[in-house]
Amino acid sequence: MSVKDRLRDFEEVCRKEGLKITHQRLEIFRELLNSHDHPTVEKLYHRLRPKLPTISLDTVYRTLTTLEQHGLVGRVETEESQARFEGEMEEHHHAICKKCGKITDFFGEIP
Ligand SMILES: [Zn+2]
DSSP, X not given: OOXXXXXXXXXXXXXXXXXXXXXXXXXXXXXXXTOOSOOBHHXXXXXXXXXOTTOOHHHHHHHHHHHHHTTSSEEEOOSSSSOEEESOOSSOEEEEOTTTOOEEEEOSOOO
């Protein structure tokens, strides 16, 4: 799905489930869609700061949790203590580098 389709999907889900579409929510969602490194909340927060100077780390965290509950974003299970999120919702696997912790998306069956 393209970013445009995902944004339309986002609006539809919000409308259906009575979730307010705020500027902040939209920007957080859009930023995650454009991030392919499965960022932590903190990383995403720093990327959003230039656009949303008044946003707090807590708001980013709460928004991502809400979006996750509505199936709009995914939480990535890792052995790290910090949660990592992604906008990719098509079924896929993760290859996690043991040295640097980098997470790469991997589509299709594992050979
Ligand atoms: Zn992924």
